[in-house]
Amino acid sequence: MTTSERVAKVVLVDIEGTTTSISFVHDVLFPYARANVERFLRESWVGDNTKQIVQDLQQVPEFSEYRALLSDAPAEVDVELISGFVRYLIDQDLKVTPMKTLQGLIWAEGYASGELKGHVYEDVPGAFQAWRDAGLQIAVYSSGSVAAQKLIFGYSTAGNLQPHLSAHFDTHVGHKQEKQSYDTIAKLLKEDPHQILFLTDIPGEAAAARSAGLQAIILQRPGNAALTDDQKLSYEVIPDFKPLQNLKLPTNKPQA
Structure with missing residues (x-):
């Protein structure tokens, strides 16, 4: 499935290396x-x-x-x-x-x-707005605490992005490279796992999410760890959120 063909009801985003630079x-x-x-x-x-x-x-x-x-x-x-x-x-x-x-x-x-401002990549606010306008939910899953997640987005360099976000998950639901964590998130979101798209920079997290039935795409942003050839073949890899700004809700086709 190519980026342009993807549909989802929920976009689940990692933070470090995905919405926010590892260096920050x-x-x-x-x-x-x-x-x-x-x-x-x-x-x-x-x-x-x-x-x-x-x-x-x-x-x-x-x-x-x-x-x-x-x-x-x-x-x-x-x-x-x-x-x-x-x-x-x-x-x-x-x-x-x-x-x-x-x-x-x-x-x-x-x-x-005011000593800290949460870094977000320049493409993040536009993608958040586009996904919300399309009717998608946006949730966050990070090893950082839920409180820390809300601070990064609430006090971001692009202003308060917190209103775009409908749910937050941290390691209280489980570790990010374990299938059970994504099973739990899907249940808490009350969504079919196949309708959740997970965005991360870590192949092990993408593998765990995919084993739970989620869609997974890997971000290869500047400063992120290099991917092996096998990883590049196993996952769709994108440089930023711009290819996903046209992400749509699934179309409910009427029964024949």
């Missing part, structure tokens, strides 16, 4: 969270949200591994220990859900103060 995430957002995590934890340590995040962070396997790496790990869990662990997770680029939740809270302060 790694060179702006991650360093901002890393630099501000200790301050944020000190200011919010006694709050219920932070207490829950700290408890959840202690449950991930990497926490015991991190403590074992320290020659002078404190007996009690404190701000410095958790801050160091979060910085370790960021440096390792590990997709740990409570850490992503914490990052979202830190970024919220940066967006609210």
Whole structure:
């Protein structure tokens, strides 16, 4: 099926490498969270949200591994220990859900103060508008928390794009290279998986989505990881959203 022939009811978009440059995430957002995590934890340590995040962070396997790496790990869990662990997770680029939740809270302060603006590629706003005008729903599935997703689009360089989006999913529904995650998303959207088009830059995610019955297209934007010849043959690959601006709803043909 070519791009011009595709129909769908829902466009499900990844963020990093798809709507937003990888460099923005790694060179702006991650360093901002890393630099501000200790301050944020000190200011919010006694709050219920932070207490829950700290408890959840202690449950991930990497926490015991991190403590074992320290020659002078404190007996009690404190701000410095958790801050160091979060910085370790960021440096390792590990997709740990409570850490992503914490990052979202830190970024919220940066967006609210104007220090941060969410990067989106120049073709994204036009595609969002075209899909909405055609009657399609637009949903987001990213390893970043739902709160962080809403911040990127709500405070984007193109203005508030959040009104275009009807649903958000993060790793609470499952990891992005697992079929079950896409089964769950289709059920939550109450749509036939075949009517959902997933856009991502990661072949493993595209494979998982396709195994659940979704359509999948891979974005090959500047800075994204190179694709193998087999991957290029296995998936439709596009450079940006422009080839999809004429995406339409399926036509219900009357019964003969």
